[in-house]
Amino acid sequence: MQTESRFPNTMIWVGFAMILVGHSLGIILKHVRRSRLGARAPAVPSHIPLGFGVALQIVKNLRTNTVLEWTRETLNVPGRTVEVPMPGTNMIMTDDVENIRAVIATQFDCFGKGDTYHKIWSSLMRDSILTTDGHAWQTTKIRPTDYAVTDWHTQNLVRILSDGSPHGTLDLFNRFAIDVVSDIFYGTSTSTLLTNDQSLRDAIQRHKDVNTWRLLFGKLGARIPPDRRACDVIDKYLNSVIGTFSPENSSSQDERDRKARTLLGTLSGEGVSRKVLKDQLVAVLVGGRYRIQWLLHSHGYSMNWSDIRMLWKNYAPRSPQRPSDPPTPTQLEEMQLLNGVVKETLRIHTSVGINSRTALKDTTLPTGGGPPGKSPVAVLRGTPIIMGFDSVHHRTDLFGADASIYNPHRWDRNWKPNTWTYLPFNRGMRPCLGKSLSLMEVKFVLCRLLQGFSTIDLMEKSGANWVPATDKTPPLQTKMAFNTKPAEIVWLRFCR
Numbered sequence: 001m002q003t004e005s006r007f008p009n010t011m012i013w014v015g016f017a018m019i020l021v022g023h024s025l026g027i028i029l030k031h032v033r034r035s036r037l038g039a040r041a042p043a044v045p046s047h048i049p050l051g052f053g054v055a056l057q058i059v060k061n062l063r064t065n066t067v068l069e070w071t072r073e074t075l076n077v078p079g080r081t082v083e084v085p086m087p088g089t090n091m092i093m094t095d096d097v098e099n100i101r102a103v104i105a106t107q108f109d110c111f112g113k114g115d116t117y118h119k120i121w122s123s124l125m126r127d128s129i130l131t132t133d134g135h136a137w138q139t140t141k142i143r144p145t146d147y148a149v150t151d152w153h154t155q156n157l158v159r160i161l162s163d164g165s166p167h168g169t170l171d172l173f174n175r176f177a178i179d180v181v182s183d184i185f186y187g188t189s190t191s192t193l194l195t196n197d198q199s200l201r202d203a204i205q206r207h208k209d210v211n212t213w214r215l216l217f218g219k220l221g222a223r224i225p226p227d228r229r230a231c232d233v234i235d236k237y238l239n240s241v242i243g244t245f246s247p248e249n250s251s252s253q254d255e256r257d258r259k260a261r262t263l264l265g266t267l268s269g270e271g272v273s274r275k276v277l278k279d280q281l282v283a284v285l286v287g288g289r290y291r292i293q294w295l296l297h298s299h300g301y302s303m304n305w306s307d308i309r310m311l312w313k314n315y316a317p318r319s320p321q322r323p324s325d326p327p328t329p330t331q332l333e334e335m336q337l338l339n340g341v342v343k344e345t346l347r348i349h350t351s352v353g354i355n356s357r358t359a360l361k362d363t364t365l366p367t368g369g370g371p372p373g374k375s376p377v378a379v380l381r382g383t384p385i386i387m388g389f390d391s392v393h394h395r396t397d398l399f400g401a402d403a404s405i406y407n408p409h410r411w412d413r414n415w416k417p418n419t420w421t422y423l424p425f426n427r428g429m430r431p432c433l434g435k436s437l438s439l440m441e442v443k444f445v446l447c448r449l450l451q452g453f454s455t456i457d458l459m460e461k462s463g464a465n466w467v468p469a470t471d472k473t474p475p476l477q478t479k480m481a482f483n484t485k486p487a488e489i490v491w492l493r494f495c496r
Contacts, residue, residue, distance in 0.1 A: 041082050044093075065487040067353075075094065089218055109360070146440070153176060165493065340412060356385065360381065364379055476488065
């Protein structure tokens with residue numbers, strides 16, 4: 001009996017020893033593979049073993065909306081590249097320009113979004129326009145009708161802002177963006193500016209917030225379910241848009257032709273499946289409106305409205321149009337200060353503050369390894385690569401001592417930074433499809449706001465009263481939710 005009782009205990013210890021040996025052997029094999037490739041980047045200190053200390057720090061930064069600030073501080077080391085220990089995996093984080101160029105361009109075939117990213121975001125982005133070619137890319141070109149559609153929704157926005165009261169622009173610009181994007185790509189607007197029903201907008205935002213937290217936990221996060229209620233709301237809306245799409249019932253031939261040339265019209269004409277339709281439509285709705293909302297909101301906080309208004313007044317008399325007419329594409333391109341304002345806002349408040357890829361094979365990054373930070377960095381297959389685009393934009397060695405200061409005049413006389421140091425719309429093999437549309441709409445809307453109002457003031461609460469904001473207003477906080485988004489409301493007062 002004594003021998004029999006010892007047998008189970010012996011097997012437990014043998015099993016434990018085998019697991020320990022297997023784990024140790026895996027570590028040794030990884031070390032051998034890594035040493036053959038290159039050096040390791042310096043590790044971010046973790047006060048709790050197995051990366052839990054760094055994980056807790058990142059969770060804290062997410063909750064306090066300081067992820068971008070932590071990233072800038074962490075990457076301020078020789079080589080601009082670090083290894084970030086996390087539970088179950090080690091990430092590599094970098095804002096080195098050559099490393100970023102390698103990941104999204106010169107070594108494009110070595111890096112991708114990876115299975116974990118796809119599993120988590122497929123609940124919202126599906127197999128979408130963000131991962132396809134062909135017709136999806138062609139239908140993102142700006143058409144003449146896009147200006148008219150944008151102007152119609154801009155007038156809705158102007159009417160709402162005309163009451164002389166401070167308005168929270170985070171909500172209004174969000175609703176404006178989703179209305180415009182849906183009208184341009186679907187042929188029918190969500191019209192959220194004209195209704196109190198914000199269920200679709202709120203569902204998209206909840207979905208993005210939940211998935212951002214899921215992504216933090218890596219492979220484990222893929223096992224955490226998404227927001228099912230949000231999924232149902234979005235799916236119901238897409239079914240309604242597809243089911244009611246009918247260019248033949250348009251009020252005019254021009255409107256019929258416009259709807260037929262939308263993304264929904266193009267895909268429907270090709271006879272694609274309902275799944276493909278939904279996949280592509282949800283991507284442009286989420287991605288397209290997001291950048292427009294973020295840009296307009298950030299402009300409202302950062303820009304000097306009096307400078308831009310003076311530019312418009314000086315330019316308008318030379319235009320053959322009436323002052324109330326919408327700006328033409330040529331006018332928008334000729335406004336140097338306006339273009340500088342947009343470019344500087346994209347630099348300081350980039351909508352892609354952090355971008356990520358996963359190594360698809362064993363490979364290397366050009367630099368950042370070893371104590372001096374100059375050796376190639378070994379990257380094993382499956383390693384997440386985090387690229388700090390926001391951190392690049394705030395580097396003083398690239399943009400000068402005032403890199404963190406909003407200064408649109410740095411773009412005067414058509415100044416251009418190095419191609420790979422300015423990344424507001426990504427670079428490389430897959431730049432942002434909505435770049436042209438986003439830039440057009442932001443410039444267009446800013447001009448229409450300047451035409452419609454004599455004063456536009458940044459406001460803040462002082463006791464029970466609203467007062468113009470002081471020069472000591474703190475920097476605009478940002479949060480991570482799919483990309484970068486405002487963490488606080490910007491209040492603006494528009495007066496005619």
